[in-house]
Amino acid sequence: MAFVHGKDATMSVDAMAITAFTDSTSLNKVKDLFETTVFGLDDKTFIDGLREHDISIGGKWDAALDLIMANADDGASVLFDFSPDGGTTNFTGSSFISNYNIDSPVGGGVTWTASFKPTGVVTRA
Secondary structure, eight states: OOOOOGGGOEEEETTEEOGGGEEEEEEEEEEEEEEOOOTTOSSOOEEEEEEEEEEEEEEEOOHHHHHHHHHHOSSSOEEEEEETTSSSSOEEEEEEEEEEEEEOOTTSOOEEEEEEEEEEEEEEO
């Protein structure tokens, strides 16, 4: 088993690399489960349901990144490509920007966070 360091992760949005502005990325996979428990059972039972994903990213803010995010948030879905290991494993698909936040504290650097909601299949390659 080969473990990897997060420093090699890459991320692009709308075919624009944003890795240089990003210091955290999270891909969350969620699956709906339909409860099928009936009377007389002591334990719950379920059947498989629909999948969905959430992507959370963030890092150091820059005007160039802000332009990429503004162009990507035009109401249409955008392509994303996330690799947690520098390109060996890639998660790709289409998504919508659901949240974009800029934080400018008086005592520190400006940072940003964003949330994406993939639509349809997320491919692992």
